[in-house]
Amino acid sequence: MSQAVADRQETEERQTVGGRFARLMDMGDGALAFWLLLPTAVLLLAIIVYPVCRLIYTSFLSLSLTSGLPASFAGLQNYRDMFADPVFWSSFWNTVIITVVTVPGALVVGMALALIANIPFRQRWAFRLALLVPWALPLAFCGLIFAWFFQSDYGIVNDVLRRLGLPTVIWFNSYAWATVAICLTTIWKTSSFMALIILAGLQTIPRSLYEAAEIDGAGRVRQFFEITLPLLRPAIAVALIFRTITALQTFDIPYTMTRGGPGTSTVTLAMYIRQNTVDFLDLGYGSALAVAMFALSMIVTVFYLRMIRRGA
Amino acid sequence: MATVSFCDLRKSFGAIEAVKGLDLEVADREFVVLVGPSGCGKSTTLRMLAGLEGISGGEIRIGDTVVNALPPRARDIAMVFQDYALYPHKTVYDNMAFSLRVRGIAKPEIESRIREAATMLDIDKLLERKPAQLSGGQRQRVAMGRAIVRRPKVFLFDEPLSNLDAKLRGQVRAEIKKLHQMIGTTIIYVTHDQVEAMTLADRIVILRGGVIEQVGTPDEVYDTPASLFVGGFVGSPAMNFVRAKRDGEELVLDGGERMAVCDLGPRAERVGQEIVLGIRPEHFVSSGDAPARLTGTVNLVEPLGADTLVHLDVEGATVTARVTPHFRPAVGERLPLGFDPARIHLFDPDSEKAVA
Ligand SMILES: Nc1ncnc2c1ncn2[C@@H]1O[C@H](COP(=O)(O)OP(=O)(O)O)[C@@H](O)[C@H]1O
Ligand SMILES: [Mg+2]
Numbered sequence: 001m002s003q004a005v006a007d008r009q010e011t012e013e014r015q016t017v018g019g020r021f022a023r024l025m026d027m028g029d030g031a032l033a034f035w036l037l038l039p040t041a042v043l044l045l046a047i048i049v050y051p052v053c054r055l056i057y058t059s060f061l062s063l064s065l066t067s068g069l070p071a072s073f074a075g076l077q078n079y080r081d082m083f084a085d086p087v088f089w090s091s092f093w094n095t096v097i098i099t100v101v102t103v104p105g106a107l108v109v110g111m112a113l114a115l116i117a118n119i120p121f122r123q124r125w126a127f128r129l130a131l132l133v134p135w136a137l138p139l140a141f142c143g144l145i146f147a148w149f150f151q152s153d154y155g156i157v158n159d160v161l162r163r164l165g166l167p168t169v170i171w172f173n174s175y176a177w178a179t180v181a182i183c184l185t186t187i188w189k190t191s192s193f194m195a196l197i198i199l200a201g202l203q204t205i206p207r208s209l210y211e212a213a214e215i216d217g218a219g220r221v222r223q224f225f226e227i228t229l230p231l232l233r234p235a236i237a238v239a240l241i242f243r244t245i246t247a248l249q250t251f252d253i254p255y256t257m258t259r260g261g262p263g264t265s266t267v268t269l270a271m272y273i274r275q276n277t278v279d280f281l282d283l284g285y286g287s288a289l290a291v292a293m294f295a296l297s298m299i300v301t302v303f304y305l306r307m308i309r310r311g312a
Numbered sequence: 313m314a315t316v317s318f319c320d321l322r323k324s325f326g327a328i329e330a331v332k333g334l335d336l337e338v339a340d341r342e343f344v345v346l347v348g349p350s351g352c353g354k355s356t357t358l359r360m361l362a363g364l365e366g367i368s369g370g371e372i373r374i375g376d377t378v379v380n381a382l383p384p385r386a387r388d389i390a391m392v393f394q395d396y397a398l399y400p401h402k403t404v405y406d407n408m409a410f411s412l413r414v415r416g417i418a419k420p421e422i423e424s425r426i427r428e429a430a431t432m433l434d435i436d437k438l439l440e441r442k443p444a445q446l447s448g449g450q451r452q453r454v455a456m457g458r459a460i461v462r463r464p465k466v467f468l469f470d471e472p473l474s475n476l477d478a479k480l481r482g483q484v485r486a487e488i489k490k491l492h493q494m495i496g497t498t499i500i501y502v503t504h505d506q507v508e509a510m511t512l513a514d515r516i517v518i519l520r521g522g523v524i525e526q527v528g529t530p531d532e533v534y535d536t537p538a539s540l541f542v543g544g545f546v547g548s549p550a551m552n553f554v555r556a557k558r559d560g561e562e563l564v565l566d567g568g569e570r571m572a573v574c575d576l577g578p579r580a581e582r583v584g585q586e587i588v589l590g591i592r593p594e595h596f597v598s599s600g601d602a603p604a605r606l607t608g609t610v611n612l613v614e615p616l617g618a619d620t621l622v623h624l625d626v627e628g629a630t631v632t633a634r635v636t637p638h639f640r641p642a643v644g645e646r647l648p649l650g651f652d653p654a655r656i657h658l659f660d661p662d663s664e665k666a667v668a
Contacts, residue, residue, distance in 0.1 A: 216411035
């Protein structure tokens with residue numbers, strides 16, 4: 001860049017609204033930035049940093065409202081209890097299984113839906129509208145509907161199996177089938193979110209790239225793997241991060257479908273936290289569980305961020 | 313290397329007829345430019361040739377093959393897009409290698425073709441970069457490089473210079489011409505810019521509303537425009553049109569000057585009651601010894617250094633004259649401009665065709 005151009009750019013920067021305001025208030029750009037960021041910083045402190053610190057603090061307390069005892073410092077006792085608690089471990093693994101199954105599942109289904117929604121056909125608007133429905137439904141509502149779908153006597157799923165001459169399943173009587181039902185429901189519910197983000201990504205890919213590839217001799221499959229997929233990378237990363245975090249917090253669908261049953265076999269981490277804090281009023285132990293979930297989310301987020309940075 | 317021929321080529325988008333029966337033969341190694349105002353069907357024609365757009369009627373041949381039903385990849389053409397359409401996630405090298413890899417060409421061969429093209433286009437230092445790290449002109453070259461390595465039968469260019477600034481445009485234009493001289497492949501090139509068309513083309517095809525107005529060498533379309541439209545489209549500043557009415561053996565020009573019909577030479581017999589004179593700005597001479605004159609009021613003088621443009625008002629119409637550099641008439645002055653009747657163009661006001 002020539003010196004003249006650089007100078008002009010600098011004067012232009014000085015003439016931005018912020019620059020003018022800074023001079024008006026007789027402060028440097030740094031000071032201006034500080035004051036502009038302050039409200040947001042305070043807000044974040046109040047609604048994120050403080051609750052998280054408070055949560056971690058509580059997890060070191062013995063604080064059970066049913067015991068009638070005052071809160072006392074318990075050190076790592078809650079964590080020791082947690083690691084010795086079989087329900088914690090089963091809820092942990094349930095959460096991991098739901099995440100590992102439904103996140104890639106929703107990605108694949110969502111990708112397929114997005115690709116269909118991006119094909120120019122006359123009824124496309126109707127398809128796109130339909131795509132919004134599962135996304136717009138409340139999770140709990142969705143869980144209730146699917147609980148009926150999987151109901152063993154009147155449910156539509158068993159009805160279809162019967163008509164196909166296949167054996168029916170008593171879905172909510174076994175841990176394995178209940179988990180299958182929960183995962184299928186979750187994939188149905190969350191694929192549309194994946195599809196919407198991927199569709200937005202697809203629409204940013206210029207058509208001329210496909211035309212160039214067409215002329216270069218690449219077929220459909222090759223175009224997908226050499227153009228679509230690499231260019232969707234940022235959209236997929238965003239969708240995966242959001243979806244994984246919400247999968248780790250899975251609550252509504254299993255809660256409304258199985259209530260954690262049979263027994264406590266399909267309880268997830270989020271359900272177990274709720275049970276301990278709301279039903280048992282054991283705030284200390286509940287907080288320790290919540291810290292575990294927070295740690296899990298952080299690990300996953302850091303993992304994804306690294307992946308993105310490596311790709312960029 | 314191949315010829316290209318269009319036979320009664322048609323394209324409709326619903327009710328819109330974008331191309332209305334185009335006939336054209338392009339010779340092997342020829343550089344043909346399709347030129348015309350925006351929306352005249354240039355891109356549509358090129359895209360039909362590339363196979364990116366279906367054909368509503370007629371026939372396209374590349375060499376001896378009718379390509380109507382062939383997909384783009386089977387037509388052995390390469391195209392440079394207006395937005396370059398470089399793959400943003402691939403390096404320059406991989407952009408150029410893509411079509412060769414797809415066709416299963418061996419690695420060493422790919423490598424040597426890319427080196428060769430990159431050297432020719434002076435992008436050999438940029439091979440590891442991504443398109444986002446290139447300037448507009450560099451991207452343009454990479455797009456050309458991607459086309460060259462293919463060694464296709466025909467190159468197609470769709471307004472490849474329109475995203476460059478004026479200076480770069482002139483430079484790259486010269487390079488495209490050199491490139492054609494070097495590799496000799498048939499080129500069909502689309503632009504709305506008549507200067508580009510004139511400087512590049514072996515032959516120019518002037519399109520208007522989906523119809524060919526004229527086909528000819530740059531000299532032909534400049535010297536003998538077939539219609540009012542071509543006359544006005546080719547040349548810069550544009551040709552002036554002056555209406556004239558016949559009065560016996562004389563023509564009365566707008567602005568009141570008279571001239572003898574017989575001065576128009578053999579064309580005189582075909583001059584009807586009304587006629588449009590086409591006079592190029594560069595064909596005005598000093599009025600003193602000229603056989604014919606046009607008079608108007610000076611309303612703008614633009615000194616350009618090498619020459620001066622004088623804009624006159626002639627009964628509400630603007631007439632532009634290119635005159636010697638130091639001639640500076642005053643604004644508001646009544647100025648007579650001389651011209652040679654043998655050099656002007658005549659058009660029939662109803663059919664808009666040239667009277668030859
Ligand atoms: N995909 C399309 N659908 C409908 N009309 C189109 C389409 N592509 C081009 N047209 C119309 O066809 C005509 C020619 O367009 P085009 O070939 O792009 O013109 P240009 O000469 O500017 O390249 C225009 O009227 C344009 O609006
Ligand atoms: Mg165009």
